[in-house]
Amino acid sequence: MPPAIQVTGLAKSYFRDGHEIPVLHNINLNVQQGDFLALMGPSGSGKSTLLNLIAGIDRPTRGEIVVEGAEIGRMSESQLARWRADNVGFIFQFYNLIPVLTAFDNVALPLLLTKLNKAERRKHVETALGIVGLADRMKHYPKQLSGGQEQRVAIARAIVSDPKILVADEPTGDLDRNSAAEILTIIKRLNSEFGKTVIMVTHDPHAAEAAQSVMHLDKGDLIGAAA
Amino acid sequence: MRLFRLAFKNAFRHRFRALLTILAMAVALMAFGVLRTVVTAWNVGIDAAQADRLVTRQAVSFIFPLPLAYFDKVREIEGIESVTHSSWFGGIYIDRQNFFARFAIDAETFFEVYPEYMLTPEETENFKKQRNACVVGADIAKQYGFKIGDKITLEGDIYPGTWDFIVAGIYQPKFKSTDATAMVFHWHYLNERVAEDWPTRANLTGWLTAKIADGNRAAEISAQIDDLFRNSAAETKTETENEFARGFIASFGAIFGAMNFVSFTIVAIILLVVANTMLMAARERTREYAVLKTLGFSVGQISALILMESTILSIVGGTLGLGLIAPLIAGLAEAVPKAWFPIFQLEPITVFLLALAVVFIALAAAIFPIRRVARATIVEGIRFAG
Numbered sequence: 001m002p003p004a005i006q007v008t009g010l011a012k013s014y015f016r017d018g019h020e021i022p023v024l025h026n027i028n029l030n031v032q033q034g035d036f037l038a039l040m041g042p043s044g045s046g047k048s049t050l051l052n053l054i055a056g057i058d059r060p061t062r063g064e065i066v067v068e069g070a071e072i073g074r075m076s077e078s079q080l081a082r083w084r085a086d087n088v089g090f091i092f093q094f095y096n097l098i099p100v101l102t103a104f105d106n107v108a109l110p111l112l113l114t115k116l117n118k119a120e121r122r123k124h125v126e127t128a129l130g131i132v133g134l135a136d137r138m139k140h141y142p143k144q145l146s147g148g149q150e151q152r153v154a155i156a157r158a159i160v161s162d163p164k165i166l167v168a169d170e171p172t173g174d175l176d177r178n179s180a181a182e183i184l185t186i187i188k189r190l191n192s193e194f195g196k197t198v199i200m201v202t203h204d205p206h207a208a209e210a211a212q213s214v215m216h217l218d219k220g221d222l223i224g225a226a227a
Numbered sequence: 228m229r230l231f232r233l234a235f236k237n238a239f240r241h242r243f244r245a246l247l248t249i250l251a252m253a254v255a256l257m258a259f260g261v262l263r264t265v266v267t268a269w270n271v272g273i274d275a276a277q278a279d280r281l282v283t284r285q286a287v288s289f290i291f292p293l294p295l296a297y298f299d300k301v302r303e304i305e306g307i308e309s310v311t312h313s314s315w316f317g318g319i320y321i322d323r324q325n326f327f328a329r330f331a332i333d334a335e336t337f338f339e340v341y342p343e344y345m346l347t348p349e350e351t352e353n354f355k356k357q358r359n360a361c362v363v364g365a366d367i368a369k370q371y372g373f374k375i376g377d378k379i380t381l382e383g384d385i386y387p388g389t390w391d392f393i394v395a396g397i398y399q400p401k402f403k404s405t406d407a408t409a410m411v412f413h414w415h416y417l418n419e420r421v422a423e424d425w426p427t428r429a430n431l432t433g434w435l436t437a438k439i440a441d442g443n444r445a446a447e448i449s450a451q452i453d454d455l456f457r458n459s460a461a462e463t464k465t466e467t468e469n470e471f472a473r474g475f476i477a478s479f480g481a482i483f484g485a486m487n488f489v490s491f492t493i494v495a496i497i498l499l500v501v502a503n504t505m506l507m508a509a510r511e512r513t514r515e516y517a518v519l520k521t522l523g524f525s526v527g528q529i530s531a532l533i534l535m536e537s538t539i540l541s542i543v544g545g546t547l548g549l550g551l552i553a554p555l556i557a558g559l560a561e562a563v564p565k566a567w568f569p570i571f572q573l574e575p576i577t578v579f580l581l582a583l584a585v586v587f588i589a590l591a592a593a594i595f596p597i598r599r600v601a602r603a604t605i606v607e608g609i610r611f612a613g
Binding site: 052055057058077078081082084085086090092096098100101105109110113157 | 229232236521606609
């Protein structure tokens, strides 16, 4: 079975005032279907950049990223947008919910890009919110929810269109210990029960323990893997 | 939930800011509407002017009179159906503030040439047979309470002295654009006294108005009239009533040019207000737009969201402004003396320009936020700290 994510010779540089700032150098990485990978490393090591590249929200300078058989580096902006909508669920550190929308409407946002009718969309949203244990908070606005609950809504939004890959950037970084544990439990469940391939960036070794495998990045290099 | 609902919620996310933007837009559109109404009201004379009427005046200036003898000579020109003559009288009715146009006219021909000033046959008869009779427009009759048989006393300025008139008729305007604020009286009544008190000013009239059978011959007949008096002491300039009205209005061109400029400057100011609101909103939502892009929304879809928000604000502000402008103009029409602007009303062209301004503002105000969203990468947006 081919890997879900295949990264070959990947490099990424940013350009500031005419100067090249290399962030990632010659990254080679395979992530199998149904894996749960934690990416660890100090600030500035390039772990979020790698995650963004795999999720198709940033462009590589060199190298190739093949996700579910698609070479995403060669896609146009609109193709990439469509691909993200179909294949990737993104969980942010700061939840990034739309404050004027209820939990239900926030979760329903990705479904506006699908051909589902209103009843089908409702069913999907209720299922997603049910999975994260917030079926009773559908009409609540983000400001009426705790940080942990907001992150659970964000997870529901990430899974509502049933993507194969979930990427999470410090999903517990803004949460207390108990809420963080709840979030990790949900992510583990999405991986083990629903077969999602998960890549999670974290600083926290405790959070990384939830993953099946851990990889470290330092100064843009993938320096080793630990199971 | 549809994208429109999100746009609507976004538009009113900061309620006070949205309210201020909407009010600013409504007030500015009202100001725009009033200025445009003044400009169109001023131009109403041009609309009322007829292409088949020629006005003959002294070539040097409108303020110099013509010998009355010209009246008979012009009548003889082939192609002219009828001719009348009129003189500006001026004068003061009780107070200088009570302004309305007063003309000394030829009673026998005036209503033939100006059929849009409608009198009953009885009123026409009464006017013609009474030397000091006058006819007043329906609007000033209403404004000053003039009734048939009333005495109107004017204090002369161009023709000094006290002048008494008896109201013999109240004319009704035939068209919406017809001025119903004028007072006309017998030129002979004026001339008799002028002949006694200022003999050198006797037997003169202000201008001639000729009704021609064929409007297409206006240029030819105008040239004929002017040729008739070429090299005389009072050379003439003849033009269609329309051209004459345009020339008269052009003498106030600077004022109305300034009003036009101000009215369009107001649109530019509203645009800046709404654009500023939209830019602030887009800046605040930089991260949200990046999240939408991450979820798979295209730049086009996010642009549509911004455009919808801008349109919602513009339409609400525009509707409020349009809703208030009609009663405002109606109120002003009551307050402003009729003689200043005989026709002061919200014209369809003004409503059209207002609607056009709303559409323009909605589109233009969204341009910079859309440009910002299109240029920002997702990563920059997600990292945006606000």
